Amino acid sequence: MKSWIAALGLACVTLLGGCGKDDAAKQAAPAAADSVPNPLRVATEGAYPPYNMVDASGNLVGFEIDMMKDICRRMKVECQFVATAWDGMIPALQAGRFDVVVAGMSITEERLQAVDFSDGYTTTPAYLVSANSNPLQKEDYGVPKVDLSNMSPESQAALDKLRGLLKGKVMGVQTATIHANFAEKYLGDVVDLRRYDTQEQLALDMQSGRIEVGLADAVTWNAFLQRPEGRDYSFFGPGFDGGLFGRGQGVALVKGRTALKTALNSAIKEMKADGTMKTMSVQWFGFDTSMP
């Protein structure tokens, strides 16, 4: 009887041990099988125009969709797009649910600790937006742009002035973005911060008047400001980049997939060199956002 129990216990241990090893093997697999997967599973959000969005018939469209199709063509693999909620993307990427994330994701120090990135393909500053009638629009902030990695006294003065003016105001950001991080770090103690799941919900609540100010990427704002309902809103204050805003947007992938990273980088380099990136950028954003 006892030996029977012992045998069972041993079997359990062996089984568990086996499972553990199996897991380790699975996790190590991407690094070991260092090649460009075909088809390449690409995660995107589908709610971040004009980077990626869903058109009237439900298809994923946008700058990044076109760019990624071109990258896949250059890498000679098939692209398989998966629309995924924004705030679980990095953990899902780490868990191997897809090979890359292409979702207007900025390359930041924090994210680099968790995943790897290709070279940046676009870069756009962050801007604040409010209604045209808001007194914030009429203020003079001194500088057109604040580079957080290189703060001049004028930049600091602009930021301080902004902090004073925004005191007690309700401000919206998209959850889990660098804009949310910036708002928490630089404005978190003065504003009432609201976090939205998508940029569209943020814009909707700005129209309803629940939030007075929003912070997001200049390009994302343009998509809203150019719509009829966005006519009554404009940028104000300086644009922000550098520092925790990172080094432009890149394709995220699991660490250690050198072959995939190299292939992505050479495709992106080619697209920059032959002007494809610029053409696509002008087509979707209305101006050149591509990185040198």
Added chain:
Amino acid sequence: MDMILSSLPSLASGAWLTLQLVALSLALGLLLSVGVALARLSGSVLLRAPAVAFIFLFRSTPLLVQIFLIFYGAGQFVAVRDSFLWPVLREPYWCAIIALTLNNAAYTGEILRGGIQAVSFGQIEAARALGMHRLLLFRRIVLPQAFRQILPAYGNEMIQMVQATSLASTITLMELTGAARAVASRSFQPVEMFVIAGLFYLAMNFAIAQAVRWGEKRLAHAG
């Protein structure tokens, strides 16, 4: 480990917001449900029909849809934005309370109706024979017995309510789930954060389950 420790304050403040949402919407929902149950049982169609419609509407649509409609829907209409309701409806906090309360009142109303109908007619006849008028009869005889009847089912409803508050994170409220999501998105450690959030929920629901058990015992003695 550092990450977990540093996340605790924001998770704790999330848990506090969750508690507020649960307590307020349960209290308001219970009050409203008495009215719903009575209207549902009323002999007058004018009272009964709206109650039936209300229960049908709020039990047959997902709570998430109700929250979205109240929050984003209300903000769409200039008439609403200009009305006296806007100071309340512009706050995500009150929108969540309203949606949770109405949803809870629909379910609890039906549970309570069953409880009221289960009170034996003999008791009502006896009370009438003693000369109790309708309000006193309802307050002293029917309602206490109905509550004892429905306590197990209502305990279920309360526990469901605790879980339901997690949907408030979709309208910018940083309650427990929202806080856990925000921390997870910064640390990229969703498993740890959601395990901690889960433990908070477990503790809350354990307290509710204990309270219900205690209530059942007490009321059983009283009866």
